[in-house]
Amino acid sequence: MSGGMSPSEARSWAAMILEREGIALTEQERGAIEIADFGLSDLDRTGLEIVVYVNTDRYCAKELILFPRQTCPEHRHPPVGADPGKEETFRCRRGLVWLYVEGDPTPDIQARVPAGSEDHYTVFHEITLLPGDQYTIPPNTLHWFQAADEGAIVSEFSSTSRDEFDIFTDPRIVRVPKAE
Amino acid sequence: MSGGMSPSEARSWAAMILEREGIALTEQERGAIEIADFGLSDLDRTGLEIVVYVNTDRYCAKELILFPRQTCPEHRHPPVGADPGKEETFRCRRGLVWLYVEGDPTPDIQARVPAGSEDHYTVFHEITLLPGDQYTIPPNTLHWFQAADEGAIVSEFSSTSRDEFDIFTDPRIVRVPKAE
Numbered sequence: 001m002s003g004g005m006s007p008s009e010a011r012s013w014a015a016m017i018l019e020r021e022g023i024a025l026t027e028q029e030r031g032a033i034e035i036a037d038f039g040l041s042d043l044d045r046t047g048l049e050i051v052v053y054v055n056t057d058r059y060c061a062k063e064l065i066l067f068p069r070q071t072c073p074e075h076r077h078p079p080v081g082a083d084p085g086k087e088e089t090f091r092c093r094r095g096l097v098w099l100y101v102e103g104d105p106t107p108d109i110q111a112r113v114p115a116g117s118e119d120h121y122t123v124f125h126e127i128t129l130l131p132g133d134q135y136t137i138p139p140n141t142l143h144w145f146q147a148a149d150e151g152a153i154v155s156e157f158s159s160t161s162r163d164e165f166d167i168f169t170d171p172r173i174v175r176v177p178k179a180e
Numbered sequence: 181m182s183g184g185m186s187p188s189e190a191r192s193w194a195a196m197i198l199e200r201e202g203i204a205l206t207e208q209e210r211g212a213i214e215i216a217d218f219g220l221s222d223l224d225r226t227g228l229e230i231v232v233y234v235n236t237d238r239y240c241a242k243e244l245i246l247f248p249r250q251t252c253p254e255h256r257h258p259p260v261g262a263d264p265g266k267e268e269t270f271r272c273r274r275g276l277v278w279l280y281v282e283g284d285p286t287p288d289i290q291a292r293v294p295a296g297s298e299d300h301y302t303v304f305h306e307i308t309l310l311p312g313d314q315y316t317i318p319p320n321t322l323h324w325f326q327a328a329d330e331g332a333i334v335s336e337f338s339s340t341s342r343d344e345f346d347i348f349t350d351p352r353i354v355r356v357p358k359a360e
Binding site: 021022023024025026029053054056058059060061087089091092093130131132133134136155157158159 | 233
């Protein structure tokens, strides 16, 4: 583990942000906030804090919390059996998030690719999401996102989540919640 | 039309409530808030204000606004073709909502069945939802809900919405947005 935030510190911070912003969680949900460090142990820069509200075999809803300049690294949701792959809608609730998807690369993107990981970021079509803005990502489409300096809260509405099948561009990444 | 709220008044009120509660909408979404009066022209008592964030062929997400003591009347989401019927999760964000589903009737329920419509309410298993609480309703299950005195905001996460197929217990109800 590097000198950054621990998962339990990240969980407390995420819970505090949601409370401050008036997004109510139950006590159980607060304790169960998922801290995804993607196996990189660099949570301050590459990570995501997740509240899973519901994930049935038909749909899923989550709240995503991003700390200032925190990045969810590039990945896609491939077909799994009869499922064509997860389709998902990101709706910004607080702060500002830059989302990058396949398509014409935007010159001079506003996010900062995490230093040392440049090889693992390949799509640069920029979409800026402010509160009230949303964007739907088709299945099996590469994407990554980063919060601006004030952090962000993003609601994710989607088909069923099967995170264990996600394919990341960075071969070092393991999308498994880290044991504390 | 009775002496109650007009649809455009309801739309303005719902937009004001969301803004006050920090739930950001785009200008276009504000103007498109759906006012469901269920054909009863009694919006103050029986009605629902709806923001549809997304409704794909796989999932749907909405924000529901209920004015004080406003009721969404009893209905179910039947199978439609290959779809077993809409499955939906209600998550309370603000206020208090009483949800009634099939099951053991709760004695002395807290909601008030709209006067004159008593014959059209048949399920009375009460679930109280405060901010942070949620409940998932299986397909094809009768349910209705009412906000308490302060009104409520409820996030709905679900499989695809096909409102035109909903089956209401009250045969007078037509689930079609009313032209203004």
